[in-house]
Amino acid sequence: MRVTIKDVSKAAGVSIKTVSRVLNKEKYVREETKKRVDAAVAALNFSPSLAARTLAGRRSFQIALLYDNHSPHYIHQVQDGVWARSREEGVRMLAQPVDVGSDSLAAEVGGLIDETHVDGVILSSPVTDAPDVLAELERRGVRFVRISPGTNHALTSSVFMDDVQAADDMTTHLINQGHKRIGFVLGHPNHMASDQRHFGYRRALDRAGISYEPTLVRQGAFDFASGRDAAEALIALPAPPTAIFASNDDMAAGVLAYAHSLGLDVPHDISVAGFDDTALASLVWPPLTTIRQPVRELAYTATKLLLRPETDVIHQRLPHELVIRSSTGRPRTA
Amino acid sequence: MRVTIKDVSKAAGVSIKTVSRVLNKEKYVREETKKRVDAAVAALNFSPSLAARTLAGRRSFQIALLYDNHSPHYIHQVQDGVWARSREEGVRMLAQPVDVGSDSLAAEVGGLIDETHVDGVILSSPVTDAPDVLAELERRGVRFVRISPGTNHALTSSVFMDDVQAADDMTTHLINQGHKRIGFVLGHPNHMASDQRHFGYRRALDRAGISYEPTLVRQGAFDFASGRDAAEALIALPAPPTAIFASNDDMAAGVLAYAHSLGLDVPHDISVAGFDDTALASLVWPPLTTIRQPVRELAYTATKLLLRPETDVIHQRLPHELVIRSSTGRPRTA
DNA sequence: TCCATTTATGACAACGATGTCTGAAATCGC
DNA sequence: GCGATTTCAGACATCGTTGTCATAAATGGA
Numbered sequence: 001m002r003v004t005i006k007d008v009s010k011a012a013g014v015s016i017k018t019v020s021r022v023l024n025k026e027k028y029v030r031e032e033t034k035k036r037v038d039a040a041v042a043a044l045n046f047s048p049s050l051a052a053r054t055l056a057g058r059r060s061f062q063i064a065l066l067y068d069n070h071s072p073h074y075i076h077q078v079q080d081g082v083w084a085r086s087r088e089e090g091v092r093m094l095a096q097p098v099d100v101g102s103d104s105l106a107a108e109v110g111g112l113i114d115e116t117h118v119d120g121v122i123l124s125s126p127v128t129d130a131p132d133v134l135a136e137l138e139r140r141g142v143r144f145v146r147i148s149p150g151t152n153h154a155l156t157s158s159v160f161m162d163d164v165q166a167a168d169d170m171t172t173h174l175i176n177q178g179h180k181r182i183g184f185v186l187g188h189p190n191h192m193a194s195d196q197r198h199f200g201y202r203r204a205l206d207r208a209g210i211s212y213e214p215t216l217v218r219q220g221a222f223d224f225a226s227g228r229d230a231a232e233a234l235i236a237l238p239a240p241p242t243a244i245f246a247s248n249d250d251m252a253a254g255v256l257a258y259a260h261s262l263g264l265d266v267p268h269d270i271s272v273a274g275f276d277d278t279a280l281a282s283l284v285w286p287p288l289t290t291i292r293q294p295v296r297e298l299a300y301t302a303t304k305l306l307l308r309p310e311t312d313v314i315h316q317r318l319p320h321e322l323v324i325r326s327s328t329g330r331p332r333t334a
Numbered sequence: 335m336r337v338t339i340k341d342v343s344k345a346a347g348v349s350i351k352t353v354s355r356v357l358n359k360e361k362y363v364r365e366e367t368k369k370r371v372d373a374a375v376a377a378l379n380f381s382p383s384l385a386a387r388t389l390a391g392r393r394s395f396q397i398a399l400l401y402d403n404h405s406p407h408y409i410h411q412v413q414d415g416v417w418a419r420s421r422e423e424g425v426r427m428l429a430q431p432v433d434v435g436s437d438s439l440a441a442e443v444g445g446l447i448d449e450t451h452v453d454g455v456i457l458s459s460p461v462t463d464a465p466d467v468l469a470e471l472e473r474r475g476v477r478f479v480r481i482s483p484g485t486n487h488a489l490t491s492s493v494f495m496d497d498v499q500a501a502d503d504m505t506t507h508l509i510n511q512g513h514k515r516i517g518f519v520l521g522h523p524n525h526m527a528s529d530q531r532h533f534g535y536r537r538a539l540d541r542a543g544i545s546y547e548p549t550l551v552r553q554g555a556f557d558f559a560s561g562r563d564a565a566e567a568l569i570a571l572p573a574p575p576t577a578i579f580a581s582n583d584d585m586a587a588g589v590l591a592y593a594h595s596l597g598l599d600v601p602h603d604i605s606v607a608g609f610d611d612t613a614l615a616s617l618v619w620p621p622l623t624t625i626r627q628p629v630r631e632l633a634y635t636a637t638k639l640l641l642r643p644e645t646d647v648i649h650q651r652l653p654h655e656l657v658i659r660s661s662t663g664r665p666r667t668a
Numbered sequence: 669t670c671c672a673t674t675t676a677t678g679a680c681a682a683c684g685a686t687g688t689c690t691g692a693a694a695t696c697g698c
Numbered sequence: 699g700c701g702a703t704t705t706c707a708g709a710c711a712t713c714g715t716t717g718t719c720a721t722a723a724a725t726g727g728a
Contacts, residue, residue, distance in 0.1 A: 002448070004714055015678045020716060028676050045441075047448035051388035052714035055683045059716095060385070072613070076406030083431060092450070095429045097417060107379075114336070114381035116426070224617050250617065257619035260594070279406070280617055283558050283584065285591035338684055349708045354686060362706050386684035389713045393686095675724070682717080687710105694705065 003046045012040035023048060050092070060117040063306060064094045066109070066133070067124040073278045074295060078124050078147065081299025089307045094118065098127060106132035113140055120144060120306040122299070126191070128158075143311075145302040150192025157314045159302045163193050166291045166320045167200025167247070170273055173289070173322060174243045175208045178330050179271065182210075183234040183241035185220040185227055185251050194222075197247040197275065216241055220251045227254025235262065235270070242331035243271035249278045252288050256327070267329035277323050287325040294318045337380045345374035357382060384426070394451040397640060398428045400443070400467070401458040407612045408629060412458050412481065415633025423641045428452065432461060440466040447474055454478060454640040456633070460525070462492075477645075479636040484526025491648045493636045497527050500625045500654045501534025501581070504607055507623070507656060508577045509542045512664050513605065516544075517568040517575035519554040519561055519585050528556075531581040531609065550575055554585045561588025569596065569604070576665035577605035583612045586622050590661070601663035611657050621659040628652045 005023075009016040014033060021029045022037040029037075040046075054060040065082050069075055079095055086093045094116060098105060112118070113136075121137060121144040128149035137144050138155075146158040174182050184201050187194030198217070205212055215237060218230035227246050231254065234241055246252040252274030259266055266272055266286055274281055277292035297318050305314055339357075343350040348367060355363045356371040363371075374380075388394040399416050403409050413429055420427045428450060432439060446452070455478040461467060462483035471478050472489075480492040508516050518535050521528030536546055549571060552564035561580050565588065568575055580586040586608030593600055600606055600620055608615055611626035631652050639648055 002714090006714080016715080017678060017680095017717095018676085021677085024716080028674090030676065033676080045444070047445045049389070049451065049714055050449045051385040051394070051451060052683090053716070054385035055383070055389055055685085056714075056716040057683085072406045072410030075410060079429070080431070092428065094426065095413070097414070110379070111381045115384045117383065117385060253617045260619045280614060283587045283614055284618060285594045336684090339686095340684080350685080351687090351709080352707055355707085358686080362704090364706065367706080383684055386713090387686075389715085390684075390686040391713085670728090671726100672728105673724100673726075675722100677720105677722085679720080680718090683715090685713090687712080689711100690707105690709085692706085692708105694703100696701105696703070698700095 002049075003044045005046070005048065007044055008037065008040045008046050011044060012036045054117050060119050061090065062092045062094055062116055062118045063120045063122065063303070064096050064112060064116065064118045065122045065124065066096050066098050066127045068098050068100045068127050069124060071278070073280075074276075075124075077295040078299040081296040081301075082122055082303045084296075085300045085303035085307070089303075091119070091307065100126055100130050105130060106136040109133050110136050110140070113137075113142055118142070122147065122302050122306060124148070124299070125150065125193075129192070143306060145306045147298050147302045148193075155313065157302075157305045157316075159298045159305065159316045159318060161293055161298065161318055161320045163196035164200040164203065166275070166293075166322075167197040167245075168204040169200075169320075169322050170245055170275070170289075170291055171201045171204035172208070173324070174245065174271065174273065174328065175204065175210065177243075177271070177328065179241075179243040180210060181213075181216065181239065181241040181243075183230075183244040184217045185230040185244065185246040185255070186217060187220060187247040187251075188222045189219070191222065194247060201245065220246065222248050222250060224250050224254040224257075227251025228258045229254075231255040231258040235259070235264075241270070243273065243328065245273045245275075247275050249274035249276045249281045249288060249290055252290070252327075253280055253284050256284055256288075266327055268332060271328040271331070273328050277321075281323075282325070286327045289325050289328040290323050292321040292323050294320060336383075337378045339380075339382065341378055342371065342374045342380050345378060346370045388451050394453050395424065396426045396428055396450055396452045397454045397456065397637070398430050398446060398450065398452045399456045399458065400430050400432050400461045402432050402434045402461050403458065405612070407614075408610075409458075411629040412633040415630040415635075416456055416637045418630075419634045419637035419641070423637075425453070425641065434460055434464050439464060440470040443467050444470050444474070447471075447476055452476070456481065456636050456640060458482070458633070459484065463526070477640060479640045481632050481636045482527075489647065491636075491639045491650075493632045493639065493650045493652060495627055495632065495652050495654045497530035498534040498537065500609070500627075500656075501531040501579075502538040503534075503654075503656050504579055504609070504623075504625055505535045505538035506542070507658070508579065508605065508607065508662065509538065509544065511577075511605070511662065513575075513577040514544060515547075515550065515573065515575040515577075517564075517578040518551045519564040519578065519580040519589070520551060521554060521581040521585075522556045523553070525556065528581060535579065554580065556582050556584060558584050558588040558591075561585025562592045563588075565589040565592040569593070569598075575604070577607065577662065579607045579609075581609050583608035583610045583615045583622060583624055586624070586661075587614055587618050590618055590622075600661055602666060605662040605665070607662050611655075615657075616659070620661045623659045623662040624657050626655040626657050628654060 123146045125148045128146040148160045220226040274288040274290040277290045281288040281290045457480045459482040462480040482494045554560040608622040608624040611624045615622040
């Protein structure tokens with residue numbers, strides 16, 4: 001029925017162990033022997049059973065990707081990056097949605113590890129910051145790499161972008177266009193990135209010698225509705241801002257919608273900037289000036305780090321990109 | 335090191351085979367024995383090795399989900415549905431992006447089957463219609479279920495929604511609001527759904543006694559830009575439509591953007607309708623009237639069909655939903 | 669030339685479960 | 699009360715690989 005390593009060994013006239021050596025690129029196989037085996041593998045269309053390899057060997061050729069993020073776009077890019085590198089390494093990806101709020105999370109992750117024997121785990125934000133998951137993985141000695149972690153954890157590798165610098169870049173861009181009153185919509189308080197983006201906004205203002213005005217900063221929650229509400233409050237101010245920087249695209253879309261409902265022209269009456277460069281950013285009118293997070297690259301790099309033989313800890317930063325579209329421009333008063 | 339079935343059997347004072355029986359809910363285990371085993375499993379925190387079960391048994395407790403769709407939102411919902419049901423059945427999901435254009439697709443799928451021994455496969459559109467994949471799966475006798483297939487294939491189960499009826503519903507909704515000149519933006523010509531939605535549009539017009547005007551129908555490609563272009567052409571007509579029904583949300587967003595750029599008010603100057611109810615639909619202004627595809631439910635149901643013990647072929651239709659938001663309204667002239 | 673090392677291959681156990689077979693104990697029918 | 703049937707549990711082979719160890723041939727250094 002199934003083609004096994006035994007069939008291949010017979011066809012090539014060698015022992016199964018030698019076939020195994022070729023399959024795993026081990027040393028001590030003569031070039032000519034290797035050729036014969038390769039030919040037999042191709043002729044029989046042989047794919048080794050992952051289950052058997054996992055059971056017998058110390059590797060499972062599988063890694064798990066844990067995520068709990070409600071942005072399909074983000075998840076998609078993460079999966080894409082992890083998958084791309086896994087493919088190159090000849091490893092399968094097990095995508096595993098989890099609930100960071102759940103009490104049984106650590107137990108679930110433990111069960112996953114036991115069941116699948118995965119060689120390593122990629123953690124994407126916010127699973128990166130679930131202490132019980134980290135503890136469980138460490139207890140079992142499973143390798144893992146974190147993508148955009150919010151907390152520090154010097155013991156394992158991570159990849160991330162500089163949210164502070166990105167928010168600084170965007171704010172500076174607006175300042176350079178002549179804006180002096182720039183509204184800011186905070187992200188969800190539970191997200192580490194929220195603070196960092198806020199900090200970048202302040203830093204850019206400071207550097208430009210513009211004083212920080214708390215009334216120009218409104219709480220948001222990374223969703224459309226909170227962006228809309230924040231815009232309403234900001235535009236109702238006695239001295240409204242000439243630009244609003246929302247700390248993600250969904251909220252920026254909310255700002256945009258509210259501005260439209262007032263009949264305001266963007267960017268002439270008010271500039272709007274977002275953050276993340278989700279698909280949405282180019283699907284609203286006008287398309288959003290935003291920050292492109294290198295999500296796919298982060299995921300790819302994380303997987304590369306996970307699967308490399310060395311075990312030293314690396315914290316790698318990847319560059320972001322300021323994407324200027326037509327939702328921002330010079331203010332009328334400038 | 336690892337907790338095995340042997341440890342459990344020792345702790346419970348039974349043979350490993352009896353533990354296996356309890357694990358697999360087989361008959362012929364006394365209630366009291368079962369309890370002892372369950373207690374031991376819980377105490378030792380035992381999770382059976384998938385690799386060993388796969389190798390020894392006839393099941394692998396894994397299914398594969400094949401997709402090649404460039405809408406993250408759609409994929410996300412599909413994964414979510416498949417995953418939810420898999421979890422209920424105690425089975426792992428292997429998400430596998432593929433390239434339907436690739437020559438080596440069938441070979442890749444074959445390799446996947448051999449490597450992983452998956453118990454079954456879920457095919458999502460457009461992988462549902464790759465003849466070589468279907469042939470490969472059948473050749474190997476692997477069970478599979480298709481989600482929203484474009485082609486007929488009586489031999490295997492499928493789940494789908496009625497695109498014709500949905501487009502008919504939307505068109506009828508517009509007609510009921512008083513529209514008589516309704517523009518239509520076609521989807522990508524390679525997609526089966528495009529024809530079906532077009533047909534539903536015609537059917538509704540026919541029933542209402544409104545003649546079909548080819549100039550009101552424009553080719554699109556399911557993306558933002560093509561929606562924009564189609565809107566431009568339609569609005570430039572000597573007798574422009576009072577409503578535009580785009581056959582997906584991305585194109586509807588394009589229509590919306592173009593209307594905004596002309597300073598038109600939606601829905602008072604022109605109504606706009608989409609299809610799919612993607613996240614985008616509620617993130618544009620005004621939010622889109624659209625058709626909600628039950629994607630997650632389709633995926634869930636497909637997985638349920640895949641994993642049920644019966645092997646009869648079922649073709650199951652799931653209901654869609656007309657979602658009325660504020661991008662459509664009565665025409666001025668009515 | 670001879671011994672030590674490196675290179676190359678194979679035999680066989682092991683991984684951790686399930687499938688098959690066997691047999692003992694409990695239950696049933698009459 | 700006895701044989702037939704059902705219920706329950708264990709011994710052992712097996713799944714398809716890799717790890718370990720043994721061994722033979724080739725190579726190198728003195």
